[in-house]
Amino acid sequence: xxxxxxxxxxxxxxxxxxxxxxxxxxxxxxxxxxxxxxxxxxxxxxxxxxxxxxxxxxxxxxxxxxxxxxxxxxxxxxxxxxxxxxxxxxxxxxxxxxxxxxxxxxxxxxxxxxxxxxxxxxxxxxxxxxxxxxxxxxxxxxxxxxxxxxxxxxxxxxxxxxxxxxxxxxxxxxxxxxxxxxxxxxxxxxxxxxxxxxxxxxxxxxxxxxxxxxxxxxxxxxxxxxxxxxxxxxxxxxxxxxxxxxxxxxxxxxxxxxxxxxxxxxxxxxx
Amino acid sequence: xxxxxxxxxxxxxxxxxxxxxxxxxxxxxxxxxxxxxxxxxxxxxxxxxxxxxxxxxxxxxxxxxxxxxxxxxxxxxxxxxxxxxxxxxxx
Numbered sequence: 001x002x003x004x005x006x007x008x009x010x011x012x013x014x015x016x017x018x019x020x021x022x023x024x025x026x027x028x029x030x031x032x033x034x035x036x037x038x039x040x041x042x043x044x045x046x047x048x049x050x051x052x053x054x055x056x057x058x059x060x061x062x063x064x065x066x067x068x069x070x071x072x073x074x075x076x077x078x079x080x081x082x083x084x085x086x087x088x089x090x091x092x093x094x095x096x097x098x099x100x101x102x103x104x105x106x107x108x109x110x111x112x113x114x115x116x117x118x119x120x121x122x123x124x125x126x127x128x129x130x131x132x133x134x135x136x137x138x139x140x141x142x143x144x145x146x147x148x149x150x151x152x153x154x155x156x157x158x159x160x161x162x163x164x165x166x167x168x169x170x171x172x173x174x175x176x177x178x179x180x181x182x183x184x185x186x187x188x189x190x191x192x193x194x195x196x197x198x199x200x201x202x203x204x205x206x207x208x209x210x211x212x213x214x215x216x217x218x219x220x221x222x223x224x225x226x227x228x229x230x231x232x233x234x235x236x237x238x239x240x241x242x243x244x245x246x247x248x249x250x251x252x253x254x255x256x257x258x259x260x261x262x263x264x265x266x267x268x269x270x271x
Numbered sequence: 272x273x274x275x276x277x278x279x280x281x282x283x284x285x286x287x288x289x290x291x292x293x294x295x296x297x298x299x300x301x302x303x304x305x306x307x308x309x310x311x312x313x314x315x316x317x318x319x320x321x322x323x324x325x326x327x328x329x330x331x332x333x334x335x336x337x338x339x340x341x342x343x344x345x346x347x348x349x350x351x352x353x354x355x356x357x358x359x360x361x362x
Contacts, residue, residue, distance in 0.1 A: 021344060021347055021348065022296065022343075136348075136351075196345075200345070201341075203337050205287065206283070206286055
């Protein structure tokens with residue numbers, strides 16, 4: 001057990017601008033993707049991540065030296081960064097992609113985040129990465145894990161409770177698994193991905209949004225990070241699922257024998 | 272409390288409620304219209320107690336709307352990402 005050093009925590013929260021959860025998804029006319037001309041907002045799991053970072057700072061006060069948010073996306077993603085800044089982050093990094101660029105894939109995102117973290121080393125480094133467990137648009141749920149693998153950091157995924165034991169340089173993360181829950185004791189630096197149960201994100205009030213306009217957003221390009229974000233997967237076609245066929249005539253049975261016969265036909269009753 | 276400070280409070284509250292009202296889920300409920308009409312109705316209030324009551328009502332509506340939005344979002348996310356397991360059929 002080494003003597004406890006006063007270590008200031010630098011938290012990095014990667015966030016993503018996704019189609020808003022309430023939007024009815026439609027396939028675009030070219031059948032290459034979904035209609036993106038709709039309302040977008042911060043991925044709800046990333047909101048939970050930002051909230052957790054802010055709460056950690058509220059608990060630990062000056063021991064958290066900075067909360068940075070980072071996003072990889074088109075110019076409009078800057079709005080999502082402003083929301084995170086309004087929730088309590090200090091500064092933001094925008095890895096800007098051109099408007100027409102395809103959506104980056106988890107491996108690409110993780111490599112870009114790895115490059116950002118390497119860049120941050122000169123400014124104090126990153127001790128804790130908190131991010132959403134998955135994005136509600138692609139539901140990949142891979143970026144956190146891939147990032148931890150690339151960085152060779154421990155990972156605590158699907159966290160429902162994060163307890164930073166700063167004095168000992170460990171973080172106790174509780175998460176639910178099939179059949180119960182587990183508590184992982186992880187050394188810093190660490191990657192945490194958030195589950196729905198972790199917290200309830202605060203509302204970014206208008207005064208806070210105004211204040212956030214003064215917070216710095218650093219703009220970078222993938223070339224600055226020497227990262228290639230070309231997708232490795234090509235989407236050939238996207239179509240809506242076939243319309244559900246209704247119950248049909250099976251609903252109208254005149255007696256029990258007919259019902260049993262129909263159930264046998266459907267394969268639900270064997271005898 | 273000067274009239275100017277309550278005016279500032281009322282305006283800030285209006286801006287906040289307006290921003291919230293833009294995302295109201297039910298298209299048949301005219302949130303922004305109602306907001307405007309309630310403010311128009313109360314614009315001539317002079318008694319500080321009445322003004323305070325009206326502002327408190329506005330704050331209450333703001334909190335209720337926020338609760339509606341966050342509950343709606345949570346319920347949707349829970350349904351999609353953490354659905355309750357189907358009950359086992361009886362043997």
